[in-house]
Amino acid sequence: MIPEKERDAGERVLRVERLVATLLRFGVIAAFLFITGGMLLSALHQPQLIFSRAEYLRLLSPGAAFPRTVSEVAGGLVHLHGPAVTTAGILLLLTLPALRVLLTGVIFAVQKDRIFVLITFGVLLLLALSVALGKIA
Amino acid sequence: MTPLTFTLVAFAVSLFAGLLGSLLGIGGGIVIIPALTLLCGIDIRYAIGSSIVAVVATSSGAAAAYLRERMTNLRVAMVLELATVSGALTGAFLAGKIANRWLYIVFGVMMAYTSLMMLKRRGEEAVTTAAGTPWAEYLRLGDRYYDAILGREVAYQVVRTRVGLGLMYLAGIVSGLLGIGSGALKVPAMDLVMRLPLKVSTATSNFMIGVTATASAAIYFHRGDIDPFVAAPVAAGVLLGSAAGTRLLHRIRSSTLRGIFVLLLLAVAVQMVARGVRG
Numbered sequence: 001m002i003p004e005k006e007r008d009a010g011e012r013v014l015r016v017e018r019l020v021a022t023l024l025r026f027g028v029i030a031a032f033l034f035i036t037g038g039m040l041l042s043a044l045h046q047p048q049l050i051f052s053r054a055e056y057l058r059l060l061s062p063g064a065a066f067p068r069t070v071s072e073v074a075g076g077l078v079h080l081h082g083p084a085v086t087t088a089g090i091l092l093l094l095t096l097p098a099l100r101v102l103l104t105g106v107i108f109a110v111q112k113d114r115i116f117v118l119i120t121f122g123v124l125l126l127l128a129l130s131v132a133l134g135k136i137a
Numbered sequence: 138m139t140p141l142t143f144t145l146v147a148f149a150v151s152l153f154a155g156l157l158g159s160l161l162g163i164g165g166g167i168v169i170i171p172a173l174t175l176l177c178g179i180d181i182r183y184a185i186g187s188s189i190v191a192v193v194a195t196s197s198g199a200a201a202a203y204l205r206e207r208m209t210n211l212r213v214a215m216v217l218e219l220a221t222v223s224g225a226l227t228g229a230f231l232a233g234k235i236a237n238r239w240l241y242i243v244f245g246v247m248m249a250y251t252s253l254m255m256l257k258r259r260g261e262e263a264v265t266t267a268a269g270t271p272w273a274e275y276l277r278l279g280d281r282y283y284d285a286i287l288g289r290e291v292a293y294q295v296v297r298t299r300v301g302l303g304l305m306y307l308a309g310i311v312s313g314l315l316g317i318g319s320g321a322l323k324v325p326a327m328d329l330v331m332r333l334p335l336k337v338s339t340a341t342s343n344f345m346i347g348v349t350a351t352a353s354a355a356i357y358f359h360r361g362d363i364d365p366f367v368a369a370p371v372a373a374g375v376l377l378g379s380a381a382g383t384r385l386l387h388r389i390r391s392s393t394l395r396g397i398f399v400l401l402l403l404a405v406a407v408q409m410v411a412r413g414v415r416g
Contacts, residue, residue: 017204025201032376039144039369050141059140059366060179068361086365090190090372094354096197097347101218104211115276119215126222127352133229134356 016110020103027096034089042082098127140366143177147370150176154191155378159199160386161398162342163320164192164350167405169371179367186362187371189354194372196347198379199340206283208340208386213278213295213333217305218345221319224309225349232314241413244311245406251325252402258329259395269294273331282337285387293334301331312349320346321405324398335391335398 049055058064066083067073073091076084105120138146150172154165166188173184203209269279273295281292304326312319320342327338357363386394 021201021205024197024204028197028201028376031197032373035369035372035376038365039373042366043140050144051139053139056138056140056143060183062180064364064366066365068358083365086369087363090363090365090368091358093190093197093372093376094193094351094358096200097193097344097351100197100200100344101215101348104215107211116212116215119219123215123218123222123348126219126226127348130222130226130229130352131355133226134352134359 013107013111016103016107020100020107023103024096024100027092027099031089031093031096034092035086036089038082038084038086038089040082041080041085045082098124101127138177144370146177147173147367148374151191151371151374152378155195155198155375155380156382156385157378157401158191158195158320158375159343159379159382160339160389160394161320161401162324162339162346163195163401164188164346165195165375166192167321167401167408169375173367173371182362183364183367186357186364187368189350189357190363190368190372191375192350193347193354194375195379196343196350198376199343199383200347202380202383203340203343207280208282208337209344210278210280210333210337210341211344212276212280213327213331214341214344214348216276216278216298217301217323217327217341218348220302220305221309221323221345221349222352224306224311225313225352226309227306228310228313231310235314237315238413238416240311240314241409244315245409245411245413248321248402248406248409251329252399252406254329255325255395255402256399259392259399270296270298272298280337282334284334284336284391286390291334293332293337296332297330301326304330309349315409319349321402325402335394336386339394339398340386 043050067076067087070091073084073087077088101120101124105117105124108116108120151165151169154168157163157168158165169188169191170181170184173179173187174181273279276298278295278298279293281290283289284291305323308319308322308326311322323342323345324338327333327341328335333341354363
């Protein structure tokens with residue numbers, strides 16, 4: 001027999017895990033819609049260009065224009081600018097694994113598992129450090 | 138090539154890369170980078186930028202399913218992630234100080250050897266050790282997963298945690314230095330050394346590569362290496378492919394999966410040695 005207290009904790013963890021899975025699923029679907037929606041908007045903007053070889057070469061040329069900062073993405077989103085909508089989807093996608101680590105930390109906290117809360121915190125800290133160092137270099 | 142044909146080609150290739158990635162616990166760069174550069178004439182910079190987005194997409198596309206089915210061992214993933222990220226940081230510092238040429242050859246040979254070791258264990262369905270070692274016991278790394286092929290729950294223990302940590306640190310250094318093959322190193326370390334079931338190893342590697350790639354992706358975006366025109370069809374294809382891959386992982390035998398993984402390792406090994414020899 002499993003003690004009642006332990007079973008309750010187990011069910012609580014399972015509930016949190018299901019919540020994390022659902023949250024991730026919504027995040028992935030939203031990112032997918034933004035990415036494909038942005039592609040569609042770009043195509044609809046000048047439909048004849050999707051068959052143009054010259055346009056392909058222009059898109060690939062060095063210095064081709066596309067949003068490179070979060071504020072450029074936000075600015076383009078307001079005007080339903082295709083590349084900005086797509087980049088917003090990509091950025092949403094990129095936040096998901098970090099979110100997943102954060103929520104895993106929450107699961108460990110619910111389990112009152114101090115060592116793993118610390119380990120998760122350490123992973124997040126190292127990730128933040130590598131991003132920070134990357135920006136300096 | 139026109140924008141339309143590029144989009145279709147990149148999407149189709151990425152669909153396949155996502156399927157392979159979620160099954161084998163790898164990012165899919167081995168498929169995506171050559172396809173984009175050689176087939177479509179994309180600049181290597183944007184090809185790498187897109188492939189890092191693809192790693193995150195593979196991981197996220199498979200995440201919800203593997204998490205719900207308890208295929209991913211989150212405890213193992215977190216412990217090993219400490220070593221991988223430290224390794225990647227070390228690799229970034231070592232970059233330029235070590236001749237990559239020899240590294241490619243050394244690791245290419247190591248990968249070829251690993252593929253032989255994995256081949257030796259072909260025919261194993263889900264063989265698990267009965268007892269974990271003290272570190273694994275202390276960290277409670279053992280778990281269970283439901284294997285649809287065997288039609289039963291498989292309980293497993295974990296051994297040689299510290300050797301696994303060391304190998305993950307090394308895998309992190311290699312991927313930090315050479316920018317490739319981190320998943321292809323992680324899966325054998327979990328499977329051969331720590332004796333996790335193969336399916337759990339690939340699902341756990343899938344989770345880990347996504348986490349590490351997020352940090353790199355932030356840096357690549359900041360540098361302007363993520364071109365939405367190139368990355369969009371890649372991300373869309375990989376997301377769909379990896380979601381399909383999670384369904385396939387249930388239906389595939391571990392021994393078949395092992396066979397595919399051996400072939401992948403050999404391909405990576407050949408690619409690395411060739412790059413080292415060419416210099």
